[in-house]
Amino acid sequence: MPRRREGRLVGLEVDILGAGIELQADDGDFYGFALAKRLADRAGATALTAHGTLYKALGRLAERGLVESEWEDPGIAAEEGRPRRRLYRVTGAGVVAYRAETEQRTALAPNPRTAFA
Template sequence: MPRRREGRLVDLEVDILGAGIELQAEHDDFYGFALAKRIADRAGATALTAHGTLYKALSRLAERGLVESEWEDPGIAAEAGRPRRRLYRVTGAGVAACRAETEQRSLLAPSPRSAFA
């Protein structure tokens, strides 16, 4: 597992925030399975992110104030005939952190030309 640089986000956290921002644009909030599926679809992966890893990362992001969550209304889940979901939202700080990390990474990425110079 990559080491965390002080104050920086690891790849999975950036993926979570980016996918969460996309899902939030389509809906007001999102839940873990939808998030894992979106990450897998974005990355072209063949398997979903391990749920233990995903929820630990969501917990870290919540501790940093980058996502917030609440339990779904029990009536909605009962109507759908399924257990309640924990619903997440990327905060304004999460959007800013994702953008900053993405910009930082693009600045640090080697240009294709310099790789062969």
């Protein structure tokens, strides 16, 4: 597992924020299974080895204020005959952190035209 540099996000956390921002644009918030599905569908995403990994990363992001969550209204779940879901949202700070991290990673990536010149 990659070591965290102070203040930086690891690959899975960046992938979660990116997928969360996409899901949020469609539905306003998202839940863990939808997020896992989106991550699996994204090309080049960090491998998700288990759902426990996803929820641990969501917990770390929540501790840093990059995502927030709340439990779904019990009435909605009951109407659909399923358990309640925890709903997540990427915060403004999460969007800023995602953009900063992706910009920094892009800037540090070698240029394929000059990498082997």
